[in-house]
Amino acid sequence: MEAFLSLIHNNIDIIYFVILSVFVGIEVIGNVPTVLHTPLMSGANAIHGVVIVGAIYVMLHLHEDNLAGLILGFFAVLLGTLNVVGGFVVTDRMLEMFKKKK
Amino acid sequence: MKAPILEISYLIASVSFVIGLKRMSNAKTARNGNLLAAAGMTIAILATIILHEGPVPPLIYGLIGLALLLGSVLGWFTARKVAMTKMPELVSLFNGMGGACAALISLIEYPHISPGAGILISVLAGLMIGTVSFSGSMIAFAKLNGTLGKAIRLPFYNIINSLMLVAMLVLCGLMLWDAEFNNMINLYILLGMSVVYGILFVIPIGGADMPVVISLLNSFTGLAAAFGGFLYGNKAMLTGGILVGSAGTLLTIVMCKAMNRPLSNVIFGAFGGGSGSGSSDGSEKGSIKDISVGDLAVLMNYSKKVIIVPGYGLAVAQAQHVIHEIEELLESRGVEVKYAIHPVAGRMPGHMNVLLAESNVDYGKLAEMEEVNPEFASTNVVLVVGANDVVNPAARNDTSSPIYGMPILDVDHAEHVIVNKRSMNAGYAGIDNALFYDPKTSMLFGDAKKVLTELATELKSL
Numbered sequence: 264m265e266a267f268l269s270l271i272h273n274n275i276d277i278i279y280f281v282i283l284s285v286f287v288g289i290e291v292i293g294n295v296p297t298v299l300h301t302p303l304m305s306g307a308n309a310i311h312g313v314v315i316v317g318a319i320y321v322m323l324h325l326h327e328d329n330l331a332g333l334i335l336g337f338f339a340v341l342l343g344t345l346n347v348v349g350g351f352v353v354t355d356r357m358l359e360m361f362k363k364k365k
Numbered sequence: 366m367k368a369p370i371l372e373i374s375y376l377i378a379s380v381s382f383v384i385g386l387k388r389m390s391n392a393k394t395a396r397n398g399n400l401l402a403a404a405g406m407t408i409a410i411l412a413t414i415i416l417h418e419g420p421v422p423p424l425i426y427g428l429i430g431l432a433l434l435l436g437s438v439l440g441w442f443t444a445r446k447v448a449m450t451k452m453p454e455l456v457s458l459f460n461g462m463g464g465a466c467a468a469l470i471s472l473i474e475y476p477h478i479s480p481g482a483g484i485l486i487s488v489l490a491g492l493m494i495g496t497v498s499f500s501g502s503m504i505a506f507a508k509l510n511g512t513l514g515k516a517i518r519l520p521f522y523n524i525i526n527s528l529m530l531v532a533m534l535v536l537c538g539l540m541l542w543d544a545e546f547n548n549m550i551n552l553y554i555l556l557g558m559s560v561v562y563g564i565l566f567v568i569p570i571g572g573a574d575m576p577v578v579i580s581l582l583n584s585f586t587g588l589a590a591a592f593g594g595f596l597y598g599n600k601a602m603l604t605g606g607i608l609v610g611s612a613g614t615l616l617t618i619v620m621c622k623a624m625n626r627p628l629s630n631v632i633f634g635a636f637g638g639g640s641g642s643g644s645s646d647g648s649e650k651g652s653i654k655d656i657s658v659g660d661l662a663v664l665m666n667y668s669k670k671v672i673i674v675p676g677y678g679l680a681v682a683q684a685q686h687v688i689h690e691i692e693e694l695l696e697s698r699g700v701e702v703k704y705a706i707h708p709v710a711g712r713m714p715g716h717m718n719v720l721l722a723e724s725n726v727d728y729g730k731l732a733e734m735e736e737v738n739p740e741f742a743s744t745n746v747v748l749v750v751g752a753n754d755v756v757n758p759a760a761r762n763d764t765s766s767p768i769y770g771m772p773i774l775d776v777d778h779a780e781h782v783i784v785n786k787r788s789m790n791a792g793y794a795g796i797d798n799a800l801f802y803d804p805k806t807s808m809l810f811g812d813a814k815k816v817l818t819e820l821a822t823e824l825k826s827l
Contacts, residue, residue: 270483277595281607287383288611295390297623297708297733300616301715304580305456306389306399307613310382311586312459313406313605314467314495317593319413321473322429327422332473337428339469344436345443346463347410351403352444353455354389358396360722 302357309350315343367416372600374412379604381405386608409601449723450680453716454509457502457579460586464498467491467589468556474596475552482541487596489537492552493559495589498582500563505579508567517568523633529562566632574631576709577620581628584613623708624771653789656807658816661783662823668745670701672737674774675717676710678751678786682813685724687821688750692726694824703730705737705747705774707755734774741778749776749784750813756784757798766796782806785813 271278295303318339325332381401388398414429440459447455471492478484507513519525536555539546570578591606593599621628656664665671673688692702704726710717718731732740741747749756759766760773776782782805789801800806809816 266482274483274595277598277603280600280603281591284604284607285611288386288608289615291383291387291608292390292612292615295616295619296392297706298715298718298731299390299392299395300620300708301452301456301576301719302395302399303386303389304576304583304613304616305452306395306402307386307587307609307616308456308460308463308583309399310386310402310406310605311583311590311609312463312466313378313382313409313602314463314470314586314590314593316409316413316599316602317470317590317597318466319410319429320597320599321470322425323414323417323421325425325473327424333425333428335469335473337432339466339473340429340432341436342462342469343466344433345440346459346466347406348437348440349444349455349459349462350440351399351406352441353447353452353459354399355396355403356444357452357719358399360719 302354305350305354305357309347309354312343312347312350315340315347318343367418371412371416374408374416375599375601378405378409378412378601381408382601382605382608386612448683449720450683451510452719453576453579454506457506457509457575457582460579460583461499461502461506463586464495464502464582464589467495467586467593468499468559469495470593470596471495472552472556476549484596485541485547487592489540489555491589491592491596492556493533493537494585494592496556496559497563497566498585498589500560501567501582501585502563502579504564504567505575505582509575513568519565519569522565522569526562526565529558529565533558533562570631577617577624577628577631580613580617580620584610584617587611587613620709626771653801654804654807656783656809658809658819658823661807661809662820662827664781664783665695665700665746665748665820666698666824666827668695668700670703670740670744671695671746671748672703672705672732672741672744672776672779674705674707674710674747674749674752674756674776675721676707676750676752676755677716678753679813680711680716680720680751682751682815684750684813684817685720685726687814687817689721689724689726690821691817691824692730694821703732703737703740705734705776706731707734707752707774708772710752710755734772738775741775744779746781746783747776747779749782750817751785751787753786753798754796756800757796758800758803759796759798763799768796776800777803777805780805783809785809785811785816787812 292303322336322340325336382405385398385402388394471488475488478488536551540551567578587606587609590602591610594602594606618628621631679685679688695702704721706717721731754768756774756776757768758777760768760771763769777800784801784806801808
């Protein structure tokens with residue numbers, strides 16, 4: 264119990280941050296028309312590609328002789344980039360078609 | 366000096382994600398919003414590399430650069446070249462990549478982390494959620510791609526899945542609680558269980574529900590990214606991850622609402638498993654009527670109002686351009702033409718809108734379900750192209766049907782219903798459709814593109 268309480272206490276800022284962000288996320292896409300569901304899902308998909316920042320961070324802190332780490336890290340950055348670049352480009356491609364008309 | 370600039374870069378990135386997402390939920394600003402979020406992401410990535418303090422061996426910079434380059438080229442190429450009809454699969458695939466990335470981070474970090482419950486929770490949660498999202502997305506991808514066919518159901522799959530989840534959480538709890546359990550072997554066991562759970566989670570779910578599943582897995586990956594942010598105290602990862610986590614969950618619920626089914630029903634419920642329910646009572650089927658392209662051309666030409674109901678079949682046949690041509694031909698003869706778009710037509714909400722927009726169909730001609738349903742009664746001809754479940758009257762009046770309660774397009778209220786299908790095969794939900802046996806209905810068999818091109822030619826000659 265004490266460990267749990269101190270965990271909360273030590274991270275109270277982050278907990279506030281998380282709760283407020285949850286509401287921002289819900290607020291921000293409220294009232295989205297059905298038409299935009301697919302592009303929005305795709306756009307959100309690209310945004311969570313921000314994990315790549317973590318992957319790069321891990322790589323920057325690895326030792327040169329940690330071969331397994333380097334291999335895994337390389338793939339983490341590669342997959343993260345695929346998520347980010349692929350995600351944003353696909354979303355743009357979908358939205359491009361909506362634009363043409365208006 | 367570098368650290369504050371890095372912080373500011375992450376702040377800019379976080380704000381760009383929020384504003385980008387906001388702008389993406391409005392048709393006019395959507396494209397701009399997406400580009401804004403992409404710009405923020407670029408800033409975050411570059412800042413992480415450039416503003417890093419401390420020595421880094423050139424080999425590591427080289428590897429990061431190579432991975433970024435390779436990923437960008439591959440990602441850009443795939444996203445640009447894949448056909449519009451394959452969009453849902455692609456989103457699922459990219460989502461899985463993000464999940465795998467989060468899981469790999471945890472895998473690398475685990476041997477190096479300092480003791481502390483908060484850190485360990487983040488690493489284990491990132492590993493579990495990321496992995497489930499990865500393996501689940503791959504199954505969703507295979508299903509949408511057609512590699513994996515129908516829903517696969519193990520006996521008692523709900524119990525097996527729940528037990529699996531409980532076992533994962535128990536192992537996770539033990540690793541947190543007792544240092545003796547906190548070792549590499551258990552981490553690999555947890556990893557293996559997560560892979561299996563992701564597969565078991567998605568495999569029993571029918572194809573028609575895949576969009577909902579992808580949206581859910583999307584928010585999972587967001588959550589995994591957020592745990593990464595917690596691990597490093599990285600605010601950009603936290604904001605991005607949580608935003609997607611919460612927005613993705615809301616989007617999932619909105620989609621379920623569009624199908625009038627609770628989320629629990631999608632995950633645990635019965636759909637598309639060919640459970641044999643529904644109105645498949647051979648005796649009451651009645652007979653099927655065919656119509657020729659020539660007759661249909663005449664019928665449409667002398668109609669006052671025609672409504673087109675596009676479905677996945679239209680997308681598969683790539684018939685969106687031909688249908689637009691037919692629409693213009695009819696309009697030039699004074700026929701009023703509209704498209705009725707069911708919220709889950711195609712394989713994803715908005716899928717049909719994207720396709721029709723691609724072939725230059727006027728935005729104003731696309732009518733959503735609620736606004737168009739009262740109009741069917743005053744419509745002469747409804748042309749259903751490759752749609753099935755979204756026009757199945759069983760959803761309205763057959764309580765035993767697995768799709769009972771789903772709102773549908775009331776096409777059977779129109780004077781004539783023409784259904785274009787390749788064959789009499791059931792739709793994605795795997796159930797029979799009484800509409801086809803309705804005396805008002807005529808079937809127009811054949812590939813949508815081929816048949817509609819013939820129809821356009823006939824119309825021109827009239």
